[in-house]
Amino acid sequence: MAGYLVLGVGFGILLQSKGYSFLWAGVMSLTIYAGSMQYVAVDLLSSGAAVLSAALMTLVINARHLFYGLSMLEKYRDVKGIKKLYLIFSLTDETYSLVCTARPPEDVDPTAFYFWTSLLNQCYWVAGSVLGGLLGQVLPFDTTGVDFAMTALFVVIFTDQWLTRKNHLPALVGVGVSVVCLLLFGPDRFIIPAMVGIALLLMLLRRQLEEVAET
Amino acid sequence: MSEFAYSAVLVAVIVAVTQLTRFLPFLLFGGKKQPPKAVLYLGRVLPCAIMGMLVVYCLRNVTPLAAPYGIPELIGVVLAVVLHVWKRNTLLSIGVSTVAYMVLVQAVF
Numbered sequence: 001m002a003g004y005l006v007l008g009v010g011f012g013i014l015l016q017s018k019g020y021s022f023l024w025a026g027v028m029s030l031t032i033y034a035g036s037m038q039y040v041a042v043d044l045l046s047s048g049a050a051v052l053s054a055a056l057m058t059l060v061i062n063a064r065h066l067f068y069g070l071s072m073l074e075k076y077r078d079v080k081g082i083k084k085l086y087l088i089f090s091l092t093d094e095t096y097s098l099v100c101t102a103r104p105p106e107d108v109d110p111t112a113f114y115f116w117t118s119l120l121n122q123c124y125w126v127a128g129s130v131l132g133g134l135l136g137q138v139l140p141f142d143t144t145g146v147d148f149a150m151t152a153l154f155v156v157i158f159t160d161q162w163l164t165r166k167n168h169l170p171a172l173v174g175v176g177v178s179v180v181c182l183l184l185f186g187p188d189r190f191i192i193p194a195m196v197g198i199a200l201l202l203m204l205l206r207r208q209l210e211e212v213a214e215t
Numbered sequence: 216m217s218e219f220a221y222s223a224v225l226v227a228v229i230v231a232v233t234q235l236t237r238f239l240p241f242l243l244f245g246g247k248k249q250p251p252k253a254v255l256y257l258g259r260v261l262p263c264a265i266m267g268m269l270v271v272y273c274l275r276n277v278t279p280l281a282a283p284y285g286i287p288e289l290i291g292v293v294l295a296v297v298l299h300v301w302k303r304n305t306l307l308s309i310g311v312s313t314v315a316y317m318v319l320v321q322a323v324f
Contacts, residue, residue, distance in 0.1 A: 006306050010313075020222070031230045036269070041229055045222055054225050058232035060265060065233070067258030069240030070250055076241070091237050145317035148291055151273035152309040152316075155295045158266045159308075163300065170260040174267025187275040194271075198264045202257065209260055 004035075004094055004121055005128040010149045011038050012132020017143045018046040022133025029129040033122055034092055036157075037061050038129075039150040053192070060195045068096040075099070079111050090118040092125075169209060173201050283324040291316035 012025040020042075032038055040061060044054045068091050076087055091099075095118050104113035136143065162171055181194040202209070216224070244250050274292075277285040295312035302308070 003306055006310075010309070024222070024226075028226055032226065032233050034233050037229065037233060040269075040272075041226070044229075045225060048221070049225070051224060051228055055228050055232050058229045059236065061269065062233050062236040064258075064262045064265065065236040066240055066254075067262070069237060070244065070255070070258060073240065073244055077245075088237050088241055089234060142321055143317075145287075145320040146313065148288075148316035149309060149313045151270070151288070152291065152295045152312045154266060154269040154273055155292050155312075156299050156305050156308045158263075158270055159296050159299045160303075160305075161263045161266060163303075165263065168263075170263040171267050174264030175271060176267075177264075178268045178271035182271060182275055190275070191268075191272060194268055198268060199257070199261075202260050202264060203253070206253075206256055210256055 004124040005131075007035055007153070008125045008128020009132035009135065010146075011035075011042070012129040012134070013136040013139070013143065014039065014042050014132075014146055014149060015045075015129075016133045016136025017146055018042055020045065020133075022130050022137070025129040025133035026126060029122075029126040033090060033125065034062060034065075035094070035125070036153060039153060043147075043150070056192060056195070060191075064093075065091060068093075068100075071100065072096070075110075075114070079114075083111065083115050087114055087118055090122055092121070095121045167209065169205065170202065173205070174198055177201060287316055287319040287324055290319060 008029065011029070012022060015025045015028070016022065028038055028041065032041065037058060040057060041054075043049075044057065049057075069088065072087075072091065076084060079087060098117055098121070099114050102117070104110045158171065162168060165171075177197040178190070178194045181190040181197060184190070185193055240250075270292075274285075274288055277288050279285045291312045294315055295308045298311055299305070299308040
């Protein structure tokens with residue numbers, strides 16, 4: 001959870017360095033509430049991305065949420081009303097890994113446990129973002145290069161996944177197809193062909209990968 | 216379109232698509248229906264591949280054949296990986312490599 005606070009501060013500073021105040025940081029963290037996507041959103045906003053390509057980028061980056069949802073169907077089945085809506089809305093990477101692995105204490109209602117965990121997580125994230133935006137305004141030093149926080153974030157998640165999984169083929173497919181598309185289409189247009197290429201190649205490799213995944 | 220309107224529209228679209236990815240599974244499979252096998256398969260392999268794609272996306276404007284030859288990025292990425300394999304502390308890896316990168320691009324290159 002402290003992680004969310006710090007990453008939020010990073011996001012706020014980054015957004016501020018592109019000329020968007022702490023209010024933008026706060027609103028984005030309240031409404032989008034997706035860590036890595038918000039870092040990419042800074043990039044999209046500051047480069048004036050087209051609306052359609054922003055939508056596609058969001059879809060691809062957040063497609064993993066589809067699978068978080070699938071694995072939480074059972075746990076959240078009996079939750080009703082506004083609490084259920086909020087639990088689904090707030091299913092980020094961090095929250096997912098918490099509600100998925102942590103066991104609610106015996107004497108606590110599981111729904112309440114999931115709900116407060118999710119809410120507290122978002123409070124940390126929003127507070128961090130606003131704080132970062134404010135800090136960004138008063139920081140006495142040059143923030144050139146602070147965008148590297150986004151690169152570092154993805155490199156670290158990539159490394160983490162690499163270390164915790166036996167089969168590295170999906171990761172290699174992701175990097176390989178992207179590099180090829182980058183060379184073919186250039187930095188401004190490679191992302192959509194890369195997404196399509198990755199999905200196709202993974203479907204082609206399904207038989208091999210499925211065997212490994214099930215053992 | 217003013218810059219404010221553009222930014223607001225872009226943020227709204229990102230909100231809509233993000234929340235679509237969160238709500239869709241519950242809308243489609245909230246009943247008793249089982250998701251297709253292909254969907255479950257992609258769910259296992261896609262996250263790693265997409266993270267690889269995002270790393271490439273972040274480094275897309277690096278120029279390996281012209282100054283500064285991607286050296287600050289290379290140092291930053293290597294530092295993040297080494298620190299992370301060693302300490303497994305996300306914040307430490309991100310913090311140290313970002314500060315190192317900032318020093319490199321501001322003071323060295």
